[in-house]
Amino acid sequence: MENEQHGNKKYGMVINLDKCTGCGACMVACMSENNVPFKKDETDKLKSITWMRLFKLSNKKSYPDSDICYLPRPCMHCAGPHEHGHSPCVSVCPATATDYSTETGIVSQIYTRCFGCRYCMAACPYHARYFNWWDPVWPEGMEKYLSPNVSVRMRGVVEKCSFCFHRYQLAMDKAYVEGRRELEEKEYQTACTQACPAGAITFGDLNNPEHKVHQLAQPDPEHDGRPRNPNVFRLLERLGTNPKVYYFSSREWVRRSGDNYLKDEVMPGAH
Amino acid sequence: MKIDRRCFLSLGIGAAAGVALSPLPWKLADDSSIWTQNWPWTPVPKDGKVSHVNSTCSLCPGGCGISVRKVGDRAVKIEGAAGHPVNDGGICIRGLSGLQLLYGPTRVKTPLKRAGKRGEGKWTKISWQEAIGEVAQALGKLRDGGQPHTLAAVMGSDRGTVSQLMQRFMSAYGSPNFFRMPSVQDAYEQALYLMQGERAMAGFDVDNADFVLSFGSGLIEGWGAPVRMIRACGKWVQDGVRIVQAEPRLSNTAAKAAVNGDWLPIKPGTEAALALGIANVIIRENLFNQFVDQASSGFESAVDSEGRQHKGFKELVLTSYSPETVAGITGIDADRITAVARDFAAAKHPLALAGRGMGHTPGSVYDIMAVQALNALVGNINADGGVWAVPEPDYIQWDAPEIDKTAAEGNQKGRIDGAGSADAPYSRYLMNRFAGAVLGKSTYAIQALLVSEANPAYSLPDTEAFKAALDAIPLVVSFSSFMDETAAQADLILPNHVYLERYEDIAAPAGFSKPLIGLCRPAVDPQFDTRHVGDAIIAIAGKLGGNTAAAFPWADYKACLRDTFGSRWDDLRQTGYWWNEAYQPSSAESGFKTTSGKFEFVATALREYSKKSDAMMPHYEPIAPEGDASKFSLVLMPYDTLRLSSGYVGSPPFMMKSVPDTVLKGNVGLVGVNPETASSLGLTEGADAVIETPKGRAAVKVHLSAGVPPDCVFMPRGLGHSAYDDYLAGKGVNIYQLMGPVEDPVSGLDAAWGIRANLIKA
Amino acid sequence: MIDSALIPEGVKRCPTWKFLLALAVCGVVLLWGVIAMLLCWFKGLNQTNMNDYYGFALWIWADLGVIALGGGAFFTGLLRYVIGKDELKHIINYAVLIGFICYSSALLILAIDIGQPLRGWFIFWHANVHSMLTEVAFCLTCYFGVLCIEYLPLILENRQIDKVPFFHNLSHNFHEIMAVFAATGAFLSFFHQGSLGGVAGVLYGRPFGYRTGLLVWPWTFFLFTWSAAACGPCFTIFITRLTEKITGKQLVKPNVIHLLAKIAGWMLASYMVAKIADTLWWAFRTAPSEGFNWRDFYSNNALYGPWILFMEIVVCGILPALILTVKSLRERSGLLFTAVGLAALGVLLNRWVMVLQVLAVPVLPFDKWALYYPSWQEVATTILPVAYGVILIMISYRYLPIFPQERELNAVDSAV
Numbered sequence A: 001m002e003n004e005q006h007g008n009k010k011y012g013m014v015i016n017l018d019k020c021t022g023c024g025a026c027m028v029a030c031m032s033e034n035n036v037p038f039k040k041d042e043t044d045k046l047k048s049i050t051w052m053r054l055f056k057l058s059n060k061k062s063y064p065d066s067d068i069c070y071l072p073r074p075c076m077h078c079a080g081p082h083e084h085g086h087s088p089c090v091s092v093c094p095a096t097a098t099d100y101s102t103e104t105g106i107v108s109q110i111y112t113r114c115f116g117c118r119y120c121m122a123a124c125p126y127h128a129r130y131f132n133w134w135d136p137v138w139p140e141g142m143e144k145y146l147s148p149n150v151s152v153r154m155r156g157v158v159e160k161c162s163f164c165f166h167r168y169q170l171a172m173d174k175a176y177v178e179g180r181r182e183l184e185e186k187e188y189q190t191a192c193t194q195a196c197p198a199g200a201i202t203f204g205d206l207n208n209p210e211h212k213v214h215q216l217a218q219p220d221p222e223h224d225g226r227p228r229n230p231n232v233f234r235l236l237e238r239l240g241t242n243p244k245v246y247y248f249s250s251r252e253w254v255r256r257s258g259d260n261y262l263k264d265e266v267m268p269g270a271h
Numbered sequence B: 001m002k003i004d005r006r007c008f009l010s011l012g013i014g015a016a017a018g019v020a021l022s023p024l025p026w027k028l029a030d031d032s033s034i035w036t037q038n039w040p041w042t043p044v045p046k047d048g049k050v051s052h053v054n055s056t057c058s059l060c061p062g063g064c065g066i067s068v069r070k071v072g073d074r075a076v077k078i079e080g081a082a083g084h085p086v087n088d089g090g091i092c093i094r095g096l097s098g099l100q101l102l103y104g105p106t107r108v109k110t111p112l113k114r115a116g117k118r119g120e121g122k123w124t125k126i127s128w129q130e131a132i133g134e135v136a137q138a139l140g141k142l143r144d145g146g147q148p149h150t151l152a153a154v155m156g157s158d159r160g161t162v163s164q165l166m167q168r169f170m171s172a173y174g175s176p177n178f179f180r181m182p183s184v185q186d187a188y189e190q191a192l193y194l195m196q197g198e199r200a201m202a203g204f205d206v207d208n209a210d211f212v213l214s215f216g217s218g219l220i221e222g223w224g225a226p227v228r229m230i231r232a233c234g235k236w237v238q239d240g241v242r243i244v245q246a247e248p249r250l251s252n253t254a255a256k257a258a259v260n261g262d263w264l265p266i267k268p269g270t271e272a273a274l275a276l277g278i279a280n281v282i283i284r285e286n287l288f289n290q291f292v293d294q295a296s297s298g299f300e301s302a303v304d305s306e307g308r309q310h311k312g313f314k315e316l317v318l319t320s321y322s323p324e325t326v327a328g329i330t331g332i333d334a335d336r337i338t339a340v341a342r343d344f345a346a347a348k349h350p351l352a353l354a355g356r357g358m359g360h361t362p363g364s365v366y367d368i369m370a371v372q373a374l375n376a377l378v379g380n381i382n383a384d385g386g387v388w389a390v391p392e393p394d395y396i397q398w399d400a401p402e403i404d405k406t407a408a409e410g411n412q413k414g415r416i417d418g419a420g421s422a423d424a425p426y427s428r429y430l431m432n433r434f435a436g437a438v439l440g441k442s443t444y445a446i447q448a449l450l451v452s453e454a455n456p457a458y459s460l461p462d463t464e465a466f467k468a469a470l471d472a473i474p475l476v477v478s479f480s481s482f483m484d485e486t487a488a489q490a491d492l493i494l495p496n497h498v499y500l501e502r503y504e505d506i507a508a509p510a511g512f513s514k515p516l517i518g519l520c521r522p523a524v525d526p527q528f529d530t531r532h533v534g535d536a537i538i539a540i541a542g543k544l545g546g547n548t549a550a551a552f553p554w555a556d557y558k559a560c561l562r563d564t565f566g567s568r569w570d571d572l573r574q575t576g577y578w579w580n581e582a583y584q585p586s587s588a589e590s591g592f593k594t595t596s597g598k599f600e601f602v603a604t605a606l607r608e609y610s611k612k613s614d615a616m617m618p619h620y621e622p623i624a625p626e627g628d629a630s631k632f633s634l635v636l637m638p639y640d641t642l643r644l645s646s647g648y649v650g651s652p653p654f655m656m657k658s659v660p661d662t663v664l665k666g667n668v669g670l671v672g673v674n675p676e677t678a679s680s681l682g683l684t685e686g687a688d689a690v691i692e693t694p695k696g697r698a699a700v701k702v703h704l705s706a707g708v709p710p711d712c713v714f715m716p717r718g719l720g721h722s723a724y725d726d727y728l729a730g731k732g733v734n735i736y737q738l739m740g741p742v743e744d745p746v747s748g749l750d751a752a753w754g755i756r757a758n759l760i761k762a
Numbered sequence C: 001m002i003d004s005a006l007i008p009e010g011v012k013r014c015p016t017w018k019f020l021l022a023l024a025v026c027g028v029v030l031l032w033g034v035i036a037m038l039l040c041w042f043k044g045l046n047q048t049n050m051n052d053y054y055g056f057a058l059w060i061w062a063d064l065g066v067i068a069l070g071g072g073a074f075f076t077g078l079l080r081y082v083i084g085k086d087e088l089k090h091i092i093n094y095a096v097l098i099g100f101i102c103y104s105s106a107l108l109i110l111a112i113d114i115g116q117p118l119r120g121w122f123i124f125w126h127a128n129v130h131s132m133l134t135e136v137a138f139c140l141t142c143y144f145g146v147l148c149i150e151y152l153p154l155i156l157e158n159r160q161i162d163k164v165p166f167f168h169n170l171s172h173n174f175h176e177i178m179a180v181f182a183a184t185g186a187f188l189s190f191f192h193q194g195s196l197g198g199v200a201g202v203l204y205g206r207p208f209g210y211r212t213g214l215l216v217w218p219w220t221f222f223l224f225t226w227s228a229a230a231c232g233p234c235f236t237i238f239i240t241r242l243t244e245k246i247t248g249k250q251l252v253k254p255n256v257i258h259l260l261a262k263i264a265g266w267m268l269a270s271y272m273v274a275k276i277a278d279t280l281w282w283a284f285r286t287a288p289s290e291g292f293n294w295r296d297f298y299s300n301n302a303l304y305g306p307w308i309l310f311m312e313i314v315v316c317g318i319l320p321a322l323i324l325t326v327k328s329l330r331e332r333s334g335l336l337f338t339a340v341g342l343a344a345l346g347v348l349l350n351r352w353v354m355v356l357q358v359l360a361v362p363v364l365p366f367d368k369w370a371l372y373y374p375s376w377q378e379v380a381t382t383i384l385p386v387a388y389g390v391i392l393i394m395i396s397y398r399y400l401p402i403f404p405q406e407r408e409l410n411a412v413d414s415a416v
């Protein structure tokens, strides 16, 4: 297993939910970085493209024992069982319009190839995928701020968080020009990580012991990257999607909210 | 050749087969798919040379450093400037959305003159020359008629060169009626003046605090400099710093406090009582710092030379604010109060801070004094991790303008809001009294109003009253970059550049503990026919001539700015900001600027206000919400969220997109209601309802929230715009339509924290 | 009648005006559907009420539904040509016709359902062999080709076309080799019915749909094929009976119907055993291992309750299986009609559950049930194939010898 991974990167995130304030900067940093369109009414959250979405978790207790926690949800860039790249979404796309890169661990989305069947959306339990139900339209003049690094998606295709892949490409281009084959940790950081005022998001190569994400999550290669840090969890760990986004929380109820458990089931690592 | 049916059919089939085998259908299929990949109506962003412009964000008082990424001549992204003392790379949702303001449809693109009735939305485009001429002519007439004092000006800030230019204009012209929009800074400045004798800004050394006790402040919801505070909070979590939040509602800050600290679900409006209850424990258990003995006055009761008994703070607190008494007022158990007090006193660098939510409402000065007294008890006034008195920026050293007779007479007239007069001696601006004064409570009528970088018609409590006041003012001039609510009611709009197109000094981020000046500079050329408000003021003054013109020796605003900074200008342009990193406030030993030279628990300055010793000390004086409790069974309260902009600029589309569907659904705003309260009112999740207060009524939907205390209704600030574009206008309710100000008895500042209300099933 | 020359010899058809009137009525419904279809193509899928939680909705259910119901064609074909149940030749034409309608509808719906119809062919060009949908697309298209080939001889049997010697011979030759196509069709059908079952079954991120299985195929793969083989023929019988009721004529002899009903009955019965076993395994092994109690899938929402399981397994499964397998029961006309109707309903319900309920069930513990109702455009596009099917049946029935036994069963006074 480890040998197969040798030299390959596995980019991932650790999001510290103790630090996350729910401020929404990550959401908007992403929209602004990635040319995400908007409509006049965005209150139907089932039709609102948010590559990074903030969920508000509640401990379901009544006032004043109530507690809440925000959970930012980008695409998990699931590797699927045994790191084979059979992400829930990638494995079902009939046109190979979304792909798993064994080089970076990033799940790509090729807008020009996607034909909009939405099977990948049905497959993704995290609702990380969004369909362009409408043509993207910017009010007159506002298209001036669109970034040429990320192509604007046409109506009828699916899009999602790319871990700001263009930033990886730009960083790699720069490295190659400078005769390097490897990136420094800080050279490739996502827009949401960069923006987060709380420093709640850490991004880097989970395979690289030097990188903070590796140290925080302590992924267990024997168990598809399951975190060894007892305060770290992944969403829906039990489904075997093998996500690369990890969450840290010191609160047990929050960690328990990350997966489904039977009523009296004891959460692994619960104390 | 005769074509029979058989032949025809064979030919047909043959042709079909031929077409199918030819490249034609495949080519067509390929071309059509390629066409879908290049739909001409899907924009293709142009590529170009990438560059970055370092600047300062001025969308809130946060003063973040920003880096604007450009491609060719287009700005494509705003990022936080790495290494900046305020935000070090972080940025908030509003700062990130700035380009939607720059390139957005709500910009006022050229000077406009009202064509129809006020607020009708009919405008005539005019030239800058005409616009300046019109304003100068009208103001000239007023002045010539001996009425310069009937001009009023409202701005978002009173610091920095732009605001100073406006204030200079006002005094050279002859009016005392300059206004700054209200905020908790008003109350903090006053509390600092009363207890420490200094006209200073409150700075909070948040990075070095190791225990944070917050009285309802939205530490991660926009209080102070928003990004700085969120960064600090991230650090507190990292370092295990305890946060205790006293707040009625489970806000994001309260929830954060619950992670490693405590949320004290306090009864609304009783924060000062809690602070004094905590003080009680600290005093009774002798946990207070030597600062009290060495550097304070008014702690112990005393008898003066004439034999009069003067109650001290200690006696007041010990007699009136036992934890048990306070528990009864605040709803927080005595044990919990005691525990918090002990922990607070035991911490090395405890920090207590106040100002509800983002600090939109000044609040009661006594509240702030009570919290400041706590800081004094633990000795963290002007100390590491404590509250610092940061001197107001002094870099603007212009020669005083020459004042002619007309101006001198005008300036002599009292302000219409009575700020600085006997009933509010230490208040500088009382915007909450503006509408009442204009509508007849003042000795004279306001004839003209200038508004810049402020949207009072939206963001002042009791919007109806303010609109009525605008109606009563013959000339309203807006310098707004956007068609906001105030601009929409104006007679003339002289649109300013937006912050990404202009130079400006951004002085002193809110709550920042060290002197800092950020430079805002153009990232792109002005997109429209707009003009810097500084240039507009200089031009108007020039047109007015005489002393007013003479007060402005600069050719234009940029010359003024360069002149102001002198030798520091180049440095400022290089780094984008200037700060005094080594700054340390004067230590307690070196004394305070009060009459006693000490920190005053009994504010001697308040002797003017009241001879009763209690009234000179921090104490709990309940501010009752407006309305008759027998007619209204609930209390409506505002809350702040960083996902909505509630000040001068409206929320751009990205921010609106981030608003949860539990806050806004379609065009209807949701109010947060406690589930039990809702069920007693027969209301379920998502139910339509009408909220009714003494000020008005509005249709809303209900969101059940276990974070809301019983019998309270919460509504965010920042919704319910009538102006701006379709992405913002008409969505939800502006809480200030439903709520008015309530005066703080000691300062006259707005101290309302809620209003009585009913929620009725629709 | 002006079109009498086209009508098969020796059968009676309603007057032309009546036929045209009925055609017009269906035509209006068809037009409504076509308008909705064009709206979806030109304005995009914002015309629907689908959303990011409901990426699959009414259409995909209709798609899976009609394909299951069209299963009568492959299974009857298999019985007739491969297994040699010769009596079934009297109903095979109709089974093929119904199959043709169902499959052409399914393809049309897919072409409307995708966000980029002009890129639909990428599914073949950039095929991902791991995707069930790729398998579906390939098999579905191939089988539709087979159905065309099976339907073509029927058209060629039209009185006028048959007069052309070329077509006469062609038709004859087709009949000779039909067994090959039927076998191919049955094979393809087995796979695409199965892969349609796999569509939800492989979704390991969706515990409500996900099933363990055999090799690369989840159990739903086999269950879908099985249920289509059981319920497809039931639908053929149902439509045949309906046609008989509408035309007021007996078109197929009871022994043929009863034979097919009996086979379908045993298929349904065995399917039910498998379905119940699958449900138990899923509810008590698979779901709990992912942290779900099976009741979680049927509570906290306004629509999906345990009643669905009861409906699908008892009312539309065990009950019709009982009726169809017991000779005395299935030979009672009313009961037979009810049973085949229930079986068809059952398979539709199953497909609904496997599409819409899969998406409705919250997976993230902090998420909510997502309920959805279709827009009129979706309803119209879903009814479009029904109208189209009725029209095709009307035309085929009128002009083609669909029911070989019709003449024998309904002697016509040649004077008319």
Ligand SMILES: Nc1nc2c(c(=O)[nH]1)N[C@H]1C(S)=C(S)[C@@H](COP(=O)(O)OP(=O)(O)OC[C@H]3O[C@@H](n4cnc5c(=O)[nH]c(N)nc54)[C@H](O)[C@@H]3O)O[C@H]1N2
Binding pocket: A099, A100, A101, A102, A106, A107, A108, A109, A110, A111, A112, A113, A114, A162, A165, A166, B037
């Ligand atoms: N006929 C036809 N041909 C096409 C297309 C089409 O629409 N029609 N599409 C064209 C397009 S747009 C593309 S991108 C190519 C695909 O061809 P390539 O450009 O070669 O894309 P990948 O092989 O996906 O890119 C290499 C790796 O980058 C990783 N990756 C991560 N993030 C991203 C991302 O955001 N984008 C991409 N592309 N890769 C990412 C993927 O995991 C992948 O393994 O095919 C092109 N060919």
Ligand SMILES: Nc1nc2c(c(=O)[nH]1)N[C@H]1C(S)=C(S)[C@@H](COP(=O)(O)OP(=O)(O)OC[C@H]3O[C@@H](n4cnc5c(=O)[nH]c(N)nc54)[C@H](O)[C@@H]3O)O[C@H]1N2
Binding pocket: A034, A108, A109, A110, A111, A112, A149, A150, A151, A152, A161, A162, A164, A165, A166, B037, B038, B044
């Ligand atoms: N977030 C995210 N970002 C991505 C990717 C991702 O998956 N996710 N994918 C990345 C990858 S791999 C790729 S390849 C790119 C794709 O992004 P782009 O390379 O930008 O691809 P397109 O979106 O097809 O845009 C190409 C544009 O070129 C123009 N064009 C095409 N053909 C012609 C022509 O013949 N003449 C002229 N004048 N113009 C033409 C069209 O206007 C078309 O919109 O996006 C990259 N960015």
Ligand code: SF4
Binding pocket: A019, A020, A021, A022, A023, A024, A025, A026, A027, A054, A070, A072, A195, A196, A197, A198, A199, A200, A201
């Ligand atoms: S930017 Fe950071 S703190 Fe704000 S919501 Fe996102 S992760 Fe949380």
Ligand code: SF4
Binding pocket: A074, A075, A076, A077, A078, A087, A088, A089, A090, A107, A123, A124, A125, A126, A127, A128, A129, A160, A241, C205
């Ligand atoms: S989160 Fe969803 S979209 Fe992202 S890789 Fe996993 S399954 Fe695919």
Ligand code: SF4
Binding pocket: A092, A093, A094, A095, A096, A097, A098, A113, A114, A115, A116, A117, A118, A119, A120, A121, A157, A158
């Ligand atoms: S919608 Fe696009 S990316 Fe998703 S499965 Fe279909 S073709 Fe693939």
Ligand code: SF4
Binding pocket: A029, A030, A031, A033, A034, A051, A052, A074, A075, A160, A161, A162, A163, A164, A165, A190, A191, A192, A193
């Ligand atoms: S990694 Fe990039 S694409 Fe993904 S959520 Fe963050 S900003 Fe958006």
Ligand code: SF4
Binding pocket: B057, B058, B059, B060, B061, B062, B063, B064, B091, B092, B093, B094, B095, B096, B225, B226, B227
């Ligand atoms: S906190 Fe204020 S100054 Fe900083 S980016 Fe946000 S709006 Fe701008």
Ligand SMILES: [Mo]
Binding pocket: none
């Ligand atoms: Mo590409």
